[in-house]
Amino acid sequence: MTEVLEGRTADGRGVRVRYSAAGIEEITDHPTAPDLLLLPGLIDIQLNGYAGLDVNDPTRPAGELSDLVRVLWQQGVTTVYPTIISADDATTTALVTRAAAARAADPTTAYGVPGLHLEGPYISSVEGARGAHDPAVIRDPDLDEFARWQKAASGAIAIVTLAPERKGALEFTRHLAEEVVVSVGHSLATADEVHAFAAAGGRLSTHLGNALPVQLDRHYNPIWPQLVEDALTAGLIADGHHLPADTFAAFVRAKGPTRCVLTSDAAALAGCAPGDYTTAVGGAVTVGPDGSLRLQGTPYLAGSGASLLDCLRWSTGPGGLPLDTAVTMATTTPANLLGLTDRGRLEVGARADLIQLTRTPEGGIGDLVTVVVNGTPQTAV
Template sequence: MVTASRERILRALRAVAEARERSPLVARTVVGVHVEGPYLAAADGPRGAHDARHLRDPDPDELAGWLAAAPGLVRIVTLAPERPGSADYIRAATRAGVVVAVGHTDASPEQIREAARAGAGLSTHLGNGTHAVLPRHPNHIWAQLAEDALTATFIADGHHLPADAFVAMVRAKGTGRAVLVSDSVALAGCPPGEYRTPVGGSVTVEPSGTLRLTGTSLLAGSGRSLLDCVRWAVRETPFTLAEVWEMASTAPARALGLTGRGVIEVGARADLCVAEQQGAAEGQLRLVSTLVCGEA
């Protein structure tokens, strides 16, 4: 979920909670919600495609309302730690079992370190959600790479990060603290053209599949699936399929504290993607089937 009014976020959380209650399949597959915003930097660049009208400072009372509306559902909240009250919010969220992620930020290195000391555990799509031009050093990307308390998520779709930046960042973090995320949105797979969406307003799908806020260079989510990201990372970087697959499965489960997921072992949940290799080049994968709790 992204930045919106207080009422809209609450409605969305309740809708997901109700869907999980109605459907055992939804309950097994939707392990939680990532609320990305509304406590983000307001400047163009760090704000990304988030609606500036609804950006605000972190509010522990609002968090309490989310937790009451959808008990156990809020797993991640992304915030910009330069916002007033961030440290207190991070401590409150961490006590409630919510993982706080740093993202869409223009924070100083000290503010990044303060967020980590308060309990922040993730970086949201590191290398994106920031200004197009940053000081050589110091800047918040170096600070997040250097902070061992932060596991970093990356959008490996070939549009959000060039291969060399992705490789350098993952090597800085180590594959065990690097997580692949798709950032896939509703326009993923749509033909090139201009579209109207609830998030971002006018969005252009380029022939390459890149999504941008119309008339700007700002990205508006991704048009690729997580399996596409795995394919790209294996094809374009030195990382092996085993390393990339870990970043897309085991590492995210570990970052969220999910036991029995992201592993293949006796007693674990059989949540599996079955893919087959096509051709001689590693990473040419075709999805064959998906199993949830051992059921196709």
């Protein structure tokens, strides 16, 4: 059955979009379209959980991933790459096996989760660079171990974050570059190591500007070579806590919006009420009144408390980006990076993943009104 949505694109064009389960069938100009934003569904390539749902707790039921996909619809996210952080072999195997079972059991989950993101355990063990990852499980890349995980995941692992300076990391990258997106993150790599990583097939920087010691050499640090390396797309956490506005703006100007991806890096406590919590990953965590997540009693961030929609709002407010630029970074750019050529775009023939939002009196991004996933309108949000 064909349906219709009307609204205004990120560049202000009034349109009427006719769609069905087969995809977007027609887009026509509609100058008198309602003052509602009409955008592609958001694509989050780094998310550990949301609203109490946790992809890193192996004691949770497999069906929780399906719940997470549906909860994220309420935040305009129609495609997500659940992110599994550093753990021992048995735990990682259990987590990817659980995700594979959820995808196999539910076509809607399989559609919403085209792949998984493995963040670690092949990262730096140095304080500051490792972030909140457990140093006891951090180790050098192991192709045989990864092959076991990929088999357990039914081939769903699509992104791997590692530190290029670790022994065997470049060979690991070369071996996997055609199969997965290999990303540099939680790393103190030198400029030579960053460039060698890109030459080996590395394509992404995980949350650039974060997972680093507080103090770095002003010239010789891992940030500059990642900014200058055109082969690397920069993942940026635009939650207002991980990157100051000026730093965020400078990164986007250096890389350009077609080589920047907005990510939420949302943790399981994102979207939860302020207070103190105990989590499977991170331990004691405080959700602040400002939505930030911090290790209890410290100033250290424990992941992000924002959804990708929150990040889109911040990036077009304090972050200073034009709406169409920010939307590209949350839709088309991540889709292109992951080879999702029929998602993340408002064009005929693309999948009908659509969101409709109000505008604030100041012209900013307001509330979510409508979500369409793969041509099916979802319950009103």
